Amino acid sequence: MSAPAMGTTKTAHSDVAPKKKRGPGALATAYLVIYNVVMTAGWLVIAVGLVRAYLARGSYHGLYYSIEKPLKFFQTGALLEVLHCAVGIVPSSVVLTGFQVLSRVFLTWAVTHSVREVQNEDSVLLFVSAWTITEIIRYSFYTFSLLNHLPYLIKWARYTFFLVLYPMGVTGELLTVYAALPYVQKTGLYSVTLPNKYNFSFDYHTFLILTMVSYIPLFPQLYFHMMRQRKKVLCHVEEYKTE
Amino acid sequence: MSRTTFFEVEVLDGRTRQQLCFLDKVEPHATIGEIKSLFHKSYQQLYPARQDLKLDPKGKSLRDDDVLQNLPVGTTATIYFKDLGPQVGWTMVFLAEYLGPLFIYLLFYFRAPYIYSHQDVFTSSPYSVVTLACACHTCHYIKRLIEAIFVHRFSHGTMPLRTIVRNCVYYWAFSAWLAFYINHPLYTPPSYGDMQVNYALAIFVLCELGNFSIHVALNNLKAEGGPKCRRFPHPTKNPFTWLFFFVSCPNYTYEVGAWASFSVMTQCLPVALFTFLAFIQMTIWAKGKHKTYSREFKDYPHLRMPIIPLLL
Numbered sequence: 272m273s274a275p276a277m278g279t280t281k282t283a284h285s286d287v288a289p290k291k292k293r294g295p296g297a298l299a300t301a302y303l304v305i306y307n308v309v310m311t312a313g314w315l316v317i318a319v320g321l322v323r324a325y326l327a328r329g330s331y332h333g334l335y336y337s338i339e340k341p342l343k344f345f346q347t348g349a350l351l352e353v354l355h356c357a358v359g360i361v362p363s364s365v366v367l368t369g370f371q372v373l374s375r376v377f378l379t380w381a382v383t384h385s386v387r388e389v390q391n392e393d394s395v396l397l398f399v400s401a402w403t404i405t406e407i408i409r410y411s412f413y414t415f416s417l418l419n420h421l422p423y424l425i426k427w428a429r430y431t432f433f434l435v436l437y438p439m440g441v442t443g444e445l446l447t448v449y450a451a452l453p454y455v456q457k458t459g460l461y462s463v464t465l466p467n468k469y470n471f472s473f474d475y476h477t478f479l480i481l482t483m484v485s486y487i488p489l490f491p492q493l494y495f496h497m498m499r500q501r502k503k504v505l506c507h508v509e510e511y512k513t514e
Numbered sequence: 515m516s517r518t519t520f521f522e523v524e525v526l527d528g529r530t531r532q533q534l535c536f537l538d539k540v541e542p543h544a545t546i547g548e549i550k551s552l553f554h555k556s557y558q559q560l561y562p563a564r565q566d567l568k569l570d571p572k573g574k575s576l577r578d579d580d581v582l583q584n585l586p587v588g589t590t591a592t593i594y595f596k597d598l599g600p601q602v603g604w605t606m607v608f609l610a611e612y613l614g615p616l617f618i619y620l621l622f623y624f625r626a627p628y629i630y631s632h633q634d635v636f637t638s639s640p641y642s643v644v645t646l647a648c649a650c651h652t653c654h655y656i657k658r659l660i661e662a663i664f665v666h667r668f669s670h671g672t673m674p675l676r677t678i679v680r681n682c683v684y685y686w687a688f689s690a691w692l693a694f695y696i697n698h699p700l701y702t703p704p705s706y707g708d709m710q711v712n713y714a715l716a717i718f719v720l721c722e723l724g725n726f727s728i729h730v731a732l733n734n735l736k737a738e739g740g741p742k743c744r745r746f747p748h749p750t751k752n753p754f755t756w757l758f759f760f761v762s763c764p765n766y767t768y769e770v771g772a773w774a775s776f777s778v779m780t781q782c783l784p785v786a787l788f789t790f791l792a793f794i795q796m797t798i799w800a801k802g803k804h805k806t807y808s809r810e811f812k813d814y815p816h817l818r819m820p821i822i823p824l825l826l
Contacts, residue, residue: 466700471783 299360304417306351311410313345318403321396335383335395342399345406346379375402378444382479385460386451394450398443401436408432430501437497441490448479455479521582521589525553528571528594540582547578549593563672566596601672608662610682615689616655622693623648634699641703643711647696647780650718651689654772657722665733692784704781714779721772727754728765746807746814759815760823762804766796767821797821 317338324337335342353369355361361368383395412429415421454460461475521542525535535556537549550562567576569585571594582591602610623644627635639645695701704710728747735747749758757764773789800820808814819826 465695465698466702468702468705468781469783470695470698470701470781472695 300417303355303360304414306355307410307414307417310345310348311407311414313341313348314403314406314410317341317345317399318407321400321403331393331396333391335390335399338399339390343379343384346375346402349375377482378447381461382448382451386454388454389447389450392447392450394443394446396443398440398447401440401443404432405436405440427505430497430504433494433497433501437490437494441486445483445486448483452476452479519589521587521591523549523582523591523593525549525567525593525595528568528596534595542581542583544582545578546576546580546582549582550578553595560597561601563601564598566598568594568596570594598674600675602675602678603672604666605662607673607678607681608666609659610678611685612655612658612662614682614686616652616659618686618690619648619651619655619693622690622697625697629694630699637699639697639699639701641701643703643779644697644701646711646715647776650715650776650779651693654722654776657726661726661729665729688784688788692782692788695782695784696780702781704779710781711779714775717775718772718779721768721775724754724757725765725768725772727752728757728768731755731758732765744810746811757823758818760818761800762807762818762820763796763800766800767823770796770821797826 320338320341321334324334325331328334349372352361352363353365353372356363356365356368378398383390389395408425408428412421412425415425455462456476459475461473463471463473465472519542520538521540521544523537523540524533525537526532527534535553537552540549540552546567547562550565550567553565554561562578568574569576569587569592576585576593585591622629625634625636625638731747731750731752735745747755747758749756754768755764757767761767770789770793773785773792777786777789797820804818804820
């Protein structure tokens, strides 16, 4: 006769959908809804801006300038998400979220903004488009989730579009950093050389190369994590449907 | 002749719930440690230190000294197993973590080939502070090695291999980075000259002595107490231990002090960065320790802070 195990777990299934376990209070939920709606709107503005600029100019070239300001504003605004995790109203890891947001902010300010010469590159359009579509879907996903009224289409989009958008964004990002390299080396941008009072040096050019190299271990991990999430979220729902 | 009810223990994999092992005729007063040894017999690779046994797959791990009949199980106990991965003994851990920086720094001090430019190979710095820094760094790690071998008594037996690799990479890489700048041909000595170096050196030595005193005090505490009698550390006749009046973990306080003074002595930003990161990590450890002490001892002194007197 087997003895009951101590501390039986209450839930039968482990949570698959990104539902909050404890849940933020009503005020926090209201704030998060507003935040996510504003972000969705912001990225829609960027999307519309890109389309309008393309139609006006008739070419893909130099569209960055038409959405430069909203891009900087809304991408930088995503830093708030780190705060949300730190305060606890969003059940994500501070480190993971911080890392993701920082990498975006880094590309926006420390590469694209800082190295003026790359702003005309097509690779910029590549990652901006990828980010725009991803963020519109992601923020609307969060909005609907918070309101407990998530259309399957949005959930499906969130866990499917990344299959193309992720590699697209990564390609755009890597090409942009690569394009920035010669200018950084020539001007010694953000670099400190010896000798100096604090016995410290920093070579931004080398740093950018190391950043590019870091994509090799990081990107597959993130990509396959999303694929596993996709399987859990989308297939799990199908199981429920067939019951 | 008394009849003892024997227990049966089934060990299941925590993730797959597959039965890994079934032990019958287990003595009721057997400890988890003994059960781990029995499990080891069936699985040669999984020595006891690698085994993590729990009554509930999501619950707390069982201790080696837990007795089977005192656990909330019937006569057939279901225990869940997790493989902690290859483990390394603590002494080995510290040797690996400390020998690396010790030798790496010396490679930079003596300007081994391929580090700096060709004409600088095996040259030496004209500044005395560079030699002093090498002496301080080397003595610091020799002291740590001596403590690891002769002074420390470890409560847990082992550490996972992956953690050691990660720690070693961190310590070795950081010591290489800071050694690179201090021993660089273009090194700039401190702005306030000998005064800065001497004051910093004095504080460094005091902190090293303090850190050593605390380690000895903690060690004696464990020796006197024995396994069951748990006491918290007190100030002793040694003035360095008087910091116990103010902090729970003066060893960390002294350690931060030593590295901070080393930063000032070398006026090197990478050293300051290392000190800062070490301070963050040690504060986390100190806060944890402080909480444990406060919870366990009702008469724990209120004046004591975790790591910085009166502040943190």
